[in-house]
Amino acid sequence: MLNISNLREQKNKIVALLKIKNFDALDLIDLVIKKDNSRKLNQQKSDDVLSKLNQIAKEIGFLYKQGDLDKANAFKKSSAELKEESKRLSAIQKETQEEIKEILLQIPNIPHESVPAGNSEIDNEIIKEVGEIPKLHENSQPHWELTELYDLIDFNLGNKITGAGFPVFKGKGAKLQRALISFFLDQNINAGYEEYLPPSVANSDSMFGTGALPDKEGQMYHVTEDDLYLIPTAEVPVTNFFRDTIIKDFPIKCTAYTPCFRREAGSYGKDVRGLNRLHQFDKVEIVQIEHPDHSYSTLDKMVKHVASILDKLELPYRILRLCGGDLSFTSSLTYDFEVYSAGQKRWLEVSSVSNFESFQANRLKLRFKNKEGKSQLCHTLNGSALALPRIFAALVENNQTTDGIKIPKVLQAYTRFDSI
RNA sequence: GGUGAGGUGGCCGAGUGGCUUAAGGCGCACGCUUGGAAAGCGUGUAAACGGGAAACUGUUUCGGGGGUUCGAAUCCCUUCCUCACCGCCA
Numbered sequence: 304m305l306n307i308s309n310l311r312e313q314k315n316k317i318v319a320l321l322k323i324k325n326f327d328a329l330d331l332i333d334l335v336i337k338k339d340n341s342r343k344l345n346q347q348k349s350d351d352v353l354s355k356l357n358q359i360a361k362e363i364g365f366l367y368k369q370g371d372l373d374k375a376n377a378f379k380k381s382s383a384e385l386k387e388e389s390k391r392l393s394a395i396q397k398e399t400q401e402e403i404k405e406i407l408l409q410i411p412n413i414p415h416e417s418v419p420a421g422n423s424e425i426d427n428e429i430i431k432e433v434g435e436i437p438k439l440h441e442n443s444q445p446h447w448e449l450t451e452l453y454d455l456i457d458f459n460l461g462n463k464i465t466g467a468g469f470p471v472f473k474g475k476g477a478k479l480q481r482a483l484i485s486f487f488l489d490q491n492i493n494a495g496y497e498e499y500l501p502p503s504v505a506n507s508d509s510m511f512g513t514g515a516l517p518d519k520e521g522q523m524y525h526v527t528e529d530d531l532y533l534i535p536t537a538e539v540p541v542t543n544f545f546r547d548t549i550i551k552d553f554p555i556k557c558t559a560y561t562p563c564f565r566r567e568a569g570s571y572g573k574d575v576r577g578l579n580r581l582h583q584f585d586k587v588e589i590v591q592i593e594h595p596d597h598s599y600s601t602l603d604k605m606v607k608h609v610a611s612i613l614d615k616l617e618l619p620y621r622i623l624r625l626c627g628g629d630l631s632f633t634s635s636l637t638y639d640f641e642v643y644s645a646g647q648k649r650w651l652e653v654s655s656v657s658n659f660e661s662f663q664a665n666r667l668k669l670r671f672k673n674k675e676g677k678s679q680l681c682h683t684l685n686g687s688a689l690a691l692p693r694i695f696a697a698l699v700e701n702n703q704t705t706d707g708i709k710i711p712k713v714l715q716a717y718t719r720f721d722s723i
Numbered sequence: 724g725g726u727g728a729g730g731u732g733g734c735c736g737a738g739u740g741g742c743u744u745a746a747g748g749c750g751c752a753c754g755c756u757u758g759g760a761a762a763g764c765g766u767g768u769a770a771a772c773g774g775g776a777a778a779c780u781g782u783u784u785c786g787g788g789g790g791u792u793c794g795a796a797u798c799c800c801u802u803c804c805u806c807a808c809c810g811c812c813a
């Protein structure tokens with residue numbers, strides 16, 4: 304959520320930048336400023352009335368002590384009238400505030416100046432490509448064949464106990480999964496992130512805080528009995544640790560493994576085959592809370608960190624700067640990582656690293672004291688380091704040989720086997 | 724799930740309708756004192772939304788929401804959370 308004082312001060316700049324996201328914000332911004340003006344006026348009126356009421360109440364207390372009941376009763380009458388007025392004003396105030404919030408929730412985050420224009424993923428800017436595309440043997444296969452051949456994942460068993468999109472990992476498949484989680488966490492810890500293991504369900508306040516609500520209501524599993532949501536990413540619980548807090552030292556660096564749950568309503572076809580798109584998957588997330596002056600250099604460091612993990616796994620990958628049309632509602636700048644999946648001959652997204660600037664912090668009331676001693680919103684950043692399923696898919700596809708699947712060296716200490 | 728006790732500032736904690744502008748303490752900051760430190764003394768010490776060039780100033784906030792009252796941290800309703808014991812249980 305953007306804040307109104309910025310919208311006032313930099314209206315033209317913000318309108319221009321939001322065009323990169325293909326969003327015409329002018330009318331909404333004009334409307335919200337107009338509503339905010341009337342909110343201010345109304346607040347003044349309301350405060351005046353309350354101030355008078357407070358004075359009268361004190362006066363009556365004094366008169367009672369003096370025993371001057373007649374005078375006190377006269378005051379009571381005028382108090383009753385003011386109270387009506389106050390009720391009326393605060394009802395208007397409440398309504399106006401809700402209208403303002405509703406409008407603000409419709410305005411996406413402002414894209415960074417470096418975000419390229421564009422409508423869809425075709426327009427994303429490839430900024431780096433690393434590693435060689437592997438040449439596989441003649442009978443190479445996609446991972447959904449390999450996982451069946453080597454008995455690593457049982458998709459049918461998942462269908463039976465839950466439904467499509469809930470795979471059952473088994474044997475060396477389960478071990479490889481567990482190895483990747485440990486490996487990713489260790490890499491993040493070595494880079495200075497503190498490990499957390501948060502709950503996998505969160506309340507609506509938390510969902511609202513990071514923007515999953517109201518934006519993605521239909522994409523989440525909702526436990527209606529207790530009004531809790533299954534988390535779509537660890538970003539939700541971890542970032543919400545810092546909801547309503549005032550930060551003393553920057554940066555705050557957290558990493559967390561969690562399962563992630565997404566309904567993915569409307570997805571179908573070969574894009575969702577095998578591990579490509581799941582309802583439940585594992586992910587290790589990194590989150591940082593930063594001072595606004597340093598958030599972009601921190602974003603660069605996070606990108607380098609994720610790249611270093613992929614280097615160690617010896618997977619070919621490319622880094623994309625998302626164009627305005629592909630950028631999420633809440634993000635200012637996002638870099639996507641895609642690994643090449645040789646069995647499917649396509650690039651698969653495995654990480655998304657973003658700077659949200661103060662967009663999340665505004666809803667979270669996540670602040671720090673600046674040099675002038677005033678509270679100011681922090682910047683929040685996060686990224687996947689990394690999402691498991693497509694890494695798993697690329698590893699088994701790219702490392703398949705006629706003799707089996709080779710495990711990259713860095714993982715062998717975790718799997719305790721060097722091939723499948 | 725049952726019963727009981729609670730939720731007050733950064734922290735501890737007093738406060739059963741107006742003397743609270745939330746006592747007192749701890750912590751923190753600044754100053755005095757000192758050769759230096761400690762102790763001691765003094766001063767200050769939240770957030771949000773407004774007004775004002777500023778000094779300053781209005782309102783709200785004692786877990787959340789609602790109510791009673793001229794007036795609520797205090798009374799009532801409701802909800803969430805914490806703790807203790809019991810029950811169930813990985």
